[in-house]
Amino acid sequence: MPPSDTRQNEEPQGVGGQSQGQPLIVFDDVVKRFGDLTVLDHLNFSVAPGERVTLIGPSGSGKTTILRLLMTLEKVTEGVIWVGDEPFSHMRRGGGQLTQASEGYLRERRKRIGMVFQQFNLFPNMTVRQNITEAPVHVLGTPKGEANARAEELLDLVGLGEKIDAHPTQLSGGQQQRVAIARALAMQPEILLLDEVTSALDPELVAGVLDVLREVAETTDITMLCVTHEMGFARDVSHRVLMFDQGRIAEEGSPEQIFGDPKEERTRSFLSSVLEKGH
Amino acid sequence: MDFLIQRLPLYLDGAWVTIQLTIGGGALAFVLAMVFGIIGTIRHWLPRAVSTVYVEVFRGIAALVLMFWMAFALPQLSGYQLDDRFAAILALGLNVGAYGAEVVRSSINAVAKAQVEATVALNFSWFQRMRLVVLPQAWAQMLPTFGNLIIELMKATAVVYLIGVTDLTAVAQNMRESTGETVIAFLGAFVLYYLIAHALIFGMRLLERRANRKLGRAVPRGKGLKSLAQSTPVGSGTAGGIS
Numbered sequence: 001m002p003p004s005d006t007r008q009n010e011e012p013q014g015v016g017g018q019s020q021g022q023p024l025i026v027f028d029d030v031v032k033r034f035g036d037l038t039v040l041d042h043l044n045f046s047v048a049p050g051e052r053v054t055l056i057g058p059s060g061s062g063k064t065t066i067l068r069l070l071m072t073l074e075k076v077t078e079g080v081i082w083v084g085d086e087p088f089s090h091m092r093r094g095g096g097q098l099t100q101a102s103e104g105y106l107r108e109r110r111k112r113i114g115m116v117f118q119q120f121n122l123f124p125n126m127t128v129r130q131n132i133t134e135a136p137v138h139v140l141g142t143p144k145g146e147a148n149a150r151a152e153e154l155l156d157l158v159g160l161g162e163k164i165d166a167h168p169t170q171l172s173g174g175q176q177q178r179v180a181i182a183r184a185l186a187m188q189p190e191i192l193l194l195d196e197v198t199s200a201l202d203p204e205l206v207a208g209v210l211d212v213l214r215e216v217a218e219t220t221d222i223t224m225l226c227v228t229h230e231m232g233f234a235r236d237v238s239h240r241v242l243m244f245d246q247g248r249i250a251e252e253g254s255p256e257q258i259f260g261d262p263k264e265e266r267t268r269s270f271l272s273s274v275l276e277k278g279h
Numbered sequence: 280m281d282f283l284i285q286r287l288p289l290y291l292d293g294a295w296v297t298i299q300l301t302i303g304g305g306a307l308a309f310v311l312a313m314v315f316g317i318i319g320t321i322r323h324w325l326p327r328a329v330s331t332v333y334v335e336v337f338r339g340i341a342a343l344v345l346m347f348w349m350a351f352a353l354p355q356l357s358g359y360q361l362d363d364r365f366a367a368i369l370a371l372g373l374n375v376g377a378y379g380a381e382v383v384r385s386s387i388n389a390v391a392k393a394q395v396e397a398t399v400a401l402n403f404s405w406f407q408r409m410r411l412v413v414l415p416q417a418w419a420q421m422l423p424t425f426g427n428l429i430i431e432l433m434k435a436t437a438v439v440y441l442i443g444v445t446d447l448t449a450v451a452q453n454m455r456e457s458t459g460e461t462v463i464a465f466l467g468a469f470v471l472y473y474l475i476a477h478a479l480i481f482g483m484r485l486l487e488r489r490a491n492r493k494l495g496r497a498v499p500r501g502k503g504l505k506s507l508a509q510s511t512p513v514g515s516g517t518a519g520g521i522s
Contacts, residue, residue, distance in 0.1 A: 071399065103405075117397065125416050135403065
């Protein structure tokens with residue numbers, strides 16, 4: 001049974017005006033361990049469709065692991081992740097029991113999710129165009145012409161229309177990251193995971209990438225989970241902020257509340273340490 | 280000099296056999312290296328075990344012994360006589376393919392994990408990931424060592440006269456025996472082997488440059504063959520020797 005009904009009641013803050021209906025993502029008592037190290041410790045939270053959630057917290061607090069679990073780059077140790085009405089980390093067996101998801105099942109489920117990485121991870125053996133069109137053509141079966149037209153549109157959106165036939169190595173880090181955003185969007189995901197997407201960039205390139213993401217946030221209803229140290233960006237685009245510490249949610253609330261009036265001492269000390277670094 | 284010029288057609292016939300053996304053995308070795316190298320990277324134990332058995336068995340057997348076995352032992356066991364040249368190609372291909380499989384496997388494993396994660400995020404299947412992302416990137420890594428292996432293979436063909444194939448070495452040997460001109464007879468073979476080796480090196484260099492250019496690594500100073508032919512160190516990878 002999806003645990004969505006119970007989860008709904010546990011949310012103190014609502015979800016930015018979109019709290020009605022079923023949650024899109026549910027973490028149900030999720031534990032993730034790497035050997036003896038517990039990265040996520042009985043984590044429970046849910047995300048509504050269209051909601052934009054920012055995950056903040058010191059490094060090692062488990063934020064990135066949440067994104068990697070959702071992208072199926074890691075497997076949960078205990079607990080279940082649900083996306084929509086279906087189990088995501090697991091699949092149903094005959095009697096309704098849940099069992100570890102197979103690769104085929106995961107391929108079907110993760111169609112709905114896209115991810116942008118800290119290090120861009122563009123394919124160096126492809127041009128910008130191929131980076132954006134290969135997955136739609138081969139994975140979604142989009143006709144080539146259509147995929148090309150869509151790639152051009154997306155590159156215009158990220159301000160790189162003239163770079164369509166360039167190689168990734170000919171682009172700056174900021175440009176590569178904008179291509180990576182276009183590549184993720186080309187798969188038309190319902191959920192977009194952003195993993196410290198500006199952390200590897202020179203300071204002067206950060207704004208360009210964040211502007212693109214602001215635009216995506218404003219013009220689409222894609223659900224976003226965003227791990228970032230850019231507090232200004234988090235405040236602007238997110239409906240809700242989750243503060244993580246040692247694999248648990250230390251505090252959650254609206255951006256105004258978390259950044260303006262944090263209740264927990266850990267949140268306050270984390271925010272002041274981030275602000276001291278000049279962000 | 281006249282001695283060699285008169286006998287040039289014979290030398291060229293021998294060289295042609297050497298080239299055929301090199302191409303045939305190289306093609307077989309390439310296919311085996313790709314197949315066993317790729318299945319050696321699959322997580323399931325069974326394909327990996329198959330790959331390991333192939334590599335360990337054929338890397339451990341001297342090419343010459345394998346060749347004798349194909350040419351002399353196999354007919355006794357199966358009653359089926361392989362063509363001598365085919366036996367030579369089979370033995371060389373199986374042997375060098377085992378080395379090549381290790382090169383393919385390690386080159387695939389050397390492709391950045393982040394690249395594989397990006398293919399998962401884009402929901403590629405295993406086959407799509409290999410074909411579109413992993414192999415094109417591993418290819419540039421394989422080529423320098425492949426270059427060494429194909430030259431090793433070419434030189435290893437020099438033992439095929441022992442199973443009765445008339446290659447370049449056999450021609451030189453026959454020449455020495457029939458004329459007593461040891462120095463000159465082998466000088467002809469030296470020169471031709473050297474030329475074949477350099478043709479191979481040149482070809483591999485073209486492939487390497489093309490592969491690096493596709494990954495955006497080398498900045499091309501022009502287009503076409505000319506820019507490809509500009510010298511870069513060849514065989515900069517680790518040497519893969521053949522016993």
